[in-house]
Amino acid sequence: MRFQFALTLQAIWTGMCHAAMQHYPAAWGHYDVCKSQVYSDEGLTWDYMACQPEAADMTQFLKVSLDPPNITCGDPPETYCALENPYMCNNECDANTEELAHPPQLMFDIEGRNPTTFWQSTTWKKYPKALLVNITLSWNKTIELTDDIVITFESGRPEQMVLEKSLDYGRTWQPYQFYATDCLDAFTMEPKTVQDLSQHTLLDIICTEDYSRGYVWKYDKTVRFEIKDRFALFAGPRLHNMASLYGQLDTTKNLRDFFTITDLRIRLLRPATGATVVDESSLSRYFYAISDIKVQGRCKCNLHANSCVFDKEKLSCECEHNTTGPDCGRCKRSYQGRAWSAGSYLPIPKGTANICVPNNIGPVTRVCDNELLRCQNGGECVSNRCSCPASHTGLLCEKPRCESELGGCKGPESGQASLRPPSLCSVLTLLLAGVALWRETPRRAAAL
Numbered sequence: 170m171r172f173q174f175a176l177t178l179q180a181i182w183t184g185m186c187h188a189a190m191q192h193y194p195a196a197w198g199h200y201d202v203c204k205s206q207v208y209s210d211e212g213l214t215w216d217y218m219a220c221q222p223e224a225a226d227m228t229q230f231l232k233v234s235l236d237p238p239n240i241t242c243g244d245p246p247e248t249y250c251a252l253e254n255p256y257m258c259n260n261e262c263d264a265n266t267e268e269l270a271h272p273p274q275l276m277f278d279i280e281g282r283n284p285t286t287f288w289q290s291t292t293w294k295k296y297p298k299a300l301l302v303n304i305t306l307s308w309n310k311t312i313e314l315t316d317d318i319v320i321t322f323e324s325g326r327p328e329q330m331v332l333e334k335s336l337d338y339g340r341t342w343q344p345y346q347f348y349a350t351d352c353l354d355a356f357t358m359e360p361k362t363v364q365d366l367s368q369h370t371l372l373d374i375i376c377t378e379d380y381s382r383g384y385v386w387k388y389d390k391t392v393r394f395e396i397k398d399r400f401a402l403f404a405g406p407r408l409h410n411m412a413s414l415y416g417q418l419d420t421t422k423n424l425r426d427f428f429t430i431t432d433l434r435i436r437l438l439r440p441a442t443g444a445t446v447v448d449e450s451s452l453s454r455y456f457y458a459i460s461d462i463k464v465q466g467r468c469k470c471n472l473h474a475n476s477c478v479f480d481k482e483k484l485s486c487e488c489e490h491n492t493t494g495p496d497c498g499r500c501k502r503s504y505q506g507r508a509w510s511a512g513s514y515l516p517i518p519k520g521t522a523n524i525c526v527p528n529n530i531g532p533v534t535r536v537c538d539n540e541l542l543r544c545q546n547g548g549e550c551v552s553n554r555c556s557c558p559a560s561h562t563g564l565l566c567e568k569p570r571c572e573s574e575l576g577g578c579k580g581p582e583s584g585q586a587s588l589r590p591p592s593l594c595s596v597l598t599l600l601l602a603g604v605a606l607w608r609e610t611p612r613r614a615a616a617l
């Protein structure tokens with residue numbers, strides 16, 4: 170039995186550590202299959218693999234809410250003027266006339282039509298009181314972003330704006346990026362661009378002036394949150410080395426969480442004015458209008474599902490590997506033979522499924538033994554499992570708990586989160602060493 174355990178470990182070690190050390194293949198798995206049937210010595214058996222749903226347009230599945238709720242134009246009807254010409258006031262908004270209404274849904278309809286369809290706010294008639302609008306997008310499901318968030322304005326782009334995210338269904342919010350014509354003035358932040366970021370500062374929250382600049386608004390209407398440029402810090406400029414990125418995502422919870430959301434919030438803080446002073450005689454020139462918002466991503470299923478369904482207004486993973494829950498974040502009731510764990514992207518290209526095993530699986534679940542395979546960092550071996558102190562976690566209590574928390578071990582403000590290479594190999598190597606020792610024992614015991 171012990172020998173079997175050792176073999177299993179050996180196999181995992183060979184599989185994971187060797188693959189990780191090799192050069193990654195250029196062609197590279199998409200993790201679209203969760204299991205396949207294979208012939209082995211025992212006949213037809215299942216081979217389980219890490220799997221994830223395909224990336225999709227996530228705006229089809231969201232709920233949008235505005236704050237203040239009555240900030241959409243048209244009730245009562247209003248007339249708008251062009252920003253660049255206060256005498257051109259032929260734009261009307263009337264919530265009760267379909268052709269003249271601009272409800273929030275028009276930010277998510279299919280574009281490509283002429284004229285564009287868009288949501289529009291009331292005008293800045295209460296100037297100098299700030300014209301503040303929150304647009305909140307909620308999925309009620311954790312999703313992983315796979316491409317840039319792109320917000321296309323029909324009006325001039327706002328002079329001040331913050332993109333925020335939530336990972337806990339809207340209970341708490343963190344900024345994702347600040348946008349302003351003058352970052353120092355608006356947010357007392359140094360202006361930066363995504364090109365200033367490195368692997369070590371990737372989690373830094375920056376203020377950018379790239380998407381707010383002045384009067385050229387007619388030609389440049391988009392505000393982006395650059396996901397691909399951030400991926401490129403690990404995967405190379407044309408994302409040819411996704412393996413490197415996936416390897417990092419596998420081992421660094423902070424990095425994974427950075428691209429994971431349940432909600433997004435666009436906080437519009439100051440509309441385009443196109444000039445240094447606001448023309449108080451013509452406040453109908455100032456408003457927000459958005460024609461399109463793009464959010465590409467996939468359901469987060471912890472690499473235990475390759476499809477995600479939208480049913481009864483709700484996204485959920487179709488869990489495999491005997492996992493369950495909206496994100497496949499638990500083992501099914503009678504499959505708790507070992508602790509649940511997410512699938513892994515490694516080794517390339519099929520990953521590791523980390524399936525949940527039936528409750529009474531026997532000695533394979535022994536991860537420790539009071540004599541030999543020691544739990545680390547003060548963990549105690551209780552019924553062959555490590556019972557870890559509060560400061561540590563993991564199968565052998567090998568991981569500091571702070572590593573798996575937002576902000577990492579250095580706290581949330583540093584951004585210098587530990588982006589270290591996989592430590593799994595070292596753990597496995599250690600385990601193997603332990604097993605070697607273990608196999609020695611009977612002989613020693615006999616000698617006593």
Ligand SMILES: *[C@@H]1O[C@H](CO)[C@@H](O)[C@H](O)[C@H]1NC(C)=O
Binds near residue numbers: 237239240244291
């Ligand atoms: C929206 O409602 C608030 C009170 O709920 C009111 O003070 C405000 O004037 C309203 N705004 C518009 C544009 O109707």
Ligand SMILES: *[C@@H]1O[C@H](CO)[C@@H](O)[C@H](O)[C@H]1NC(C)=O
Binds near residue numbers: 237
């Ligand atoms: C918008 O959201 C922020 C927090 O994210 C909140 O402080 C503010 O009151 C909300 N409403 C408006 C109208 O800004």
Ligand SMILES: *[C@@H]1O[C@H](CO)[C@@H](O)[C@H](O)[C@H]1NC(C)=O
Binds near residue numbers: 309483495
């Ligand atoms: C979110 O999903 C859960 C089920 O996972 C459901 O109970 C809850 O009502 C949903 N909330 C909203 C606001 O739709």
Ligand SMILES: *[C@@H]1O[C@H](CO)[C@@H](O)[C@H](O)[C@H]1NC(C)=O
Binds near residue numbers: 490491524525
């Ligand atoms: C999950 O359990 C079912 C039996 O309930 C079994 O047929 C299936 O093969 C299991 N799947 C995995 C991935 O272990």
Ligand SMILES: [Ca+2]
Binds near residue numbers: 275276277285460461
């Ligand atoms: Ca539209």
